[in-house]
Amino acid sequence: MGITCEEVWRDISDYVDDELDQKQRAVLEEHFAKCRRCAAVLEGTFNVIRLYRDERVLAPPKGFHDRLHARLNQKLNQGPDERIHPSRRAVLAWALAAAAAVPLGFALFSAKRFILPGLEHQSPTGSPDSPAVKGLVAVSLDANNKTFHIPSCPYLHGKPKFIRAEEAIREGYTPCVYCIGKPQPKKNS
């Protein structure tokens, strides 16, 4: 069965790419054998591909490889390269975070000693099993419980009021177990 030139032009690219089945290829090849125009189109198409595939066509300009290699070498010789291993950057970030956490933790731990001047360990009640606090503490005007905190305590909710620790104790407030601490157990010795 014959095929028209228009049908050949439609399929010629697929023929070049070997995307046709055997039967379709045979039909086209039969046409190429008889049609000089379509054979010329096929040959020209192959020539186009052959030309552009040549390494000399669309080749980088003179000196390109040297400049490229110089830049790559510069990058490669920069020693440990965080851009090659961004995971190293993550490791570094973790290390820095850990290093920063130590003084931060120490600062938080010491907050009740340093944030409020005079907030030193001392029994506000005079009882040996109570945490020692003096100086200004904060109580919440909105909370139902009667607890006093250091001003930066995250468990201080509502509108704060700052009073002296002795005063808070006199009014029946008890120290926050999170920011000031639990009552210390009695020592038997």
Added chain:
Amino acid sequence: MTDNRESNARNDQIRATEENLISRIVDGEKDLFLELIRPYQRTVYATLITMLRSKEDAEDVTQDVLLKALARLHQFRREAAFGTWVIQIAINEARMRKRKMSHGTMFSLTSAADDEGAYVPKDFADWREIPSEALERSETREALAKALALLEEHYRLAFILRDVNELSITETANVLGITRGAVKTRLRRARLMLRDILSPGLQQGGQVGLAFKEVRNPWE
């Protein structure tokens, strides 16, 4: 078919070699990167000059692309060939560069619509066999570059990826984010248009003269 089998075996061998190189580079033998990218320097440059149309920009972006490939090598997923992955980076980088060059004006990242109409060849003259020496001449190479530049970008890109960079039709489709059918349509048109532009006997009111005005038959 034998050719295909041989080609597949060769591709498998290249891929295995590249995967070995990539593992060693990621493990610290960074100097091997130059060896890994050697086969792709021209294909990356060719892709970029096709998109950016400036030798300086193409060279500049080629360097950026290969440095990015080096930096992201540990992220390379081996489902795709290394060459395809690098070309994908190049295309994305070129699009970003074009967007920057457009200075905030709207720039479509989607390709223009394919012309679905049948392409009718305009020239039926037989091409004489092209001597390899013709390509030694810079005017011949320039003529080929100019002829390619006459095509719309979506045709140029499909042609470059498939016929210059030798990606498969499926790889080309994946890189461009289009169907295999669309790749075939673009390839058909690109190849036939280039053939018409380059055909020695073609005259088109001086338009083709951009490429061949003085070099009517560039192969001579």
